[in-house]
Amino acid sequence: MPVSDSASWYRLWGKRVLDLAVAVPAAVLTLPLLLGAVGLLALQNRGAVLFRQLRPGRHGALFTLYKLQTMSDARDEAGHLLPDAQRLTRLGRWLRASSLDELPQLWNVVRGELSLVGPRPLLPQYLPLYSPRQARRHEVKPGITGWAQVNGRNALAWEQKFEFDVWYVDHVSLALDLRILLLTVRRVLGAQGISAPGQATTEAFTGSPSALTHLLHDAFYQFHPSAGAFTQAGDFRGRRAGPRSFGAGPANQRSPAHVGADWFLRRPGSGQPYHSRPAVLGQRGGS
Known part of the structure; x- marks a missing residue:
């Protein structure tokens, strides 16, 4: 803003x-x-x-x-x-x-x-x-x-x-x-809000669903480097995924990694899938 x-x-x-x-x-x-x-x-x-x-x-x-x-x-x-x-x-x-x-x-x-x-x-x-x-x-x-x-x-x-x-x-x-x-x-x-309900302090943070999708994305490309670009993915054509560093840039700078269905990995904050067709593991362009 x-x-x-x-x-x-x-x-x-x-x-x-x-x-x-x-x-x-x-x-x-x-x-x-x-x-x-x-x-x-x-x-x-x-x-x-x-x-x-x-x-x-x-x-x-x-x-x-x-x-x-x-x-x-x-x-x-x-x-x-x-x-x-x-x-x-x-x-x-x-x-x-x-x-x-x-x-x-x-x-x-x-x-x-x-x-x-x-x-x-x-x-x-x-x-x-x-x-x-x-x-x-x-x-x-x-x-x-x-x-x-x-x-x-x-x-x-x-x-x-x-x-x-x-x-x-x-x-x-x-x-x-x-x-x-x-x-x-x-x-x-x-003395308000000192601890979480039922806890002496607070529970450990184990990650949010939106963060988990990015970790799965990175792990997928680490073990499947040949799955670099989805030819039907618009701006993602010709790109390969790399390890996502802390504080990485916008989502459109990273390749999608779909595992079985469009809803599995979605653009953070938008609720929309990266592209309209699910990709098959290890293949390009979902073909």
Whole structure:
């Protein structure tokens, strides 16, 4: 969508100014709270107080995210970590409810890896599972809070979260960021949406149907390289499929891979098949 001059300036410069103007004073003011939480965690976790994990930032670039460690490292007899609900300590549950476990991320904001407001940084293994639309959430820096967080947080389904994230990417502005920050304060005080229903945290993302079709497409051409072009596929004539990189371009830059029926793989977002006739595996032009 078209971006106004004021919105463009805010994206390029104003957002970073806001981040530093809020994060630096907030880090100083909340230091006593952080030190108190660190002291309690050190006693409970025998010295383990900081959680570090690689997360994807803008354009998928990895950085180290910092949080207070709210779970133990308890494992079963086979050496596997126990479920989150069993590892989440009483102190950790309170830190999550109050969002104090997020305070170390102010350092990520000062370093320029996070923004105060943006889509939450998720796990790197989710990157190949996104549909092209969902992958747009990485067009901006991730944030400590975001539009999805003030509209349900972990109580939302993954697809709902991603729709909120993409909407935010298209509507970034100073007014929206200030609104999200104010709503965040309200939600933190009300301890709303901390976990998914029936879960201690939230369920892992395993992919959406629209993203799965692209993964099947890539796998098909990896094992059937001779199926490159469908002569009846219009713009796809003479093209061969290659591995789809993260954040790939429009769907009309990739060849279709039909397996048995038109409906199996469709253009993302359109609901229309790539062409009118199903192709036979390993053949060109559906012949």
